[in-house]
Amino acid sequence: MRKIRIDANTYVYPNPVTLVGTKVEGRANFMAVGWVSRVNRKPPLIGIGVNRVHYTAKGIQETKTFSINFPSADMAESVDYCGMVSGKKVDKSNIFETFYGSLKTAPMITESALCMECKLFDTVELPANHFFIGEIVTCYTEEKYLTDGNLDIKKMNPLLLTMPDKSYWTVGEYAGKAWSIGKKLQR
Numbered sequence: 001m002r003k004i005r006i007d008a009n010t011y012v013y014p015n016p017v018t019l020v021g022t023k024v025e026g027r028a029n030f031m032a033v034g035w036v037s038r039v040n041r042k043p044p045l046i047g048i049g050v051n052r053v054h055y056t057a058k059g060i061q062e063t064k065t066f067s068i069n070f071p072s073a074d075m076a077e078s079v080d081y082c083g084m085v086s087g088k089k090v091d092k093s094n095i096f097e098t099f100y101g102s103l104k105t106a107p108m109i110t111e112s113a114l115c116m117e118c119k120l121f122d123t124v125e126l127p128a129n130h131f132f133i134g135e136i137v138t139c140y141t142e143e144k145y146l147t148d149g150n151l152d153i154k155k156m157n158p159l160l161l162t163m164p165d166k167s168y169w170t171v172g173e174y175a176g177k178a179w180s181i182g183k184k185l186q187r
């Protein structure tokens with residue numbers, strides 16, 4: 001086996017694609033975000049990397065709240081649009097049907113399989129991005145995305161992203177039970 005070197009600027013494979021919702025200057029705005037990860041269990045914290053130039057950054061800083069919406073793959077065109085145009089220039093408030101939860105300033109997307117409303121917990125300043133860490137206050141889904149009370153990835157059909165080929169994907173095949181299949185290697 002011979003390893004070859006590739007660009008150090010290589011991404012996580014794959015990234016889920018989310019839509020981050022904010023209220024900016026009184027209007028709902030949605031931005032595509034691939035840099036998203038859970039970063040703590042208790043309290044439930046989630047982090048997003050948002051470039052300082054984006055309108056979304058202004059909304060998060062103003063309201064100290066935001067939402068993270070997991071669109072299904074059939075929403076790919078609208079997601080892509082939200083990732084190409086800025087709320088500074090275009091009104092993105094009417095692309096989706098929206099609703100609000102307890103935070104009142106974190107617009108969420110009705111047609112998303114999973115919506116998380118978050119309050120800003122901390123911000124880490126990176127060279128180009130804010131890394132906003134949100135505490136998840138409430139999650140919303142629908143019965144049709146659940147199996148035995150748990151979110152079902154096949155029913156959600158989330159949108160995935162690979163870079164630098166800038167490609168969208170859907171999830172593949174089931175590969176085994178986590179925290180379980182490794183047990184057979186335990187002595």
Ligand SMILES: Cc1cc2nc3c(=O)[nH]c(=O)nc-3n(C[C@H](O)[C@H](O)[C@H](O)COP(=O)(O)O)c2cc1C
Pocket residue numbers: 017029030031032033034035036049050051053054055056057079080082083084085086087088129161
């Ligand atoms: C698939 C996709 C993923 C993206 N992920 C991110 C990201 O994680 N962080 C970021 O700062 N910009 C990301 N962008 C770019 C922003 O979504 C884009 O610049 C958007 O227009 C910003 O909107 P706003 O100015 O209304 O906030 C992504 C774009 C696409 C198409």
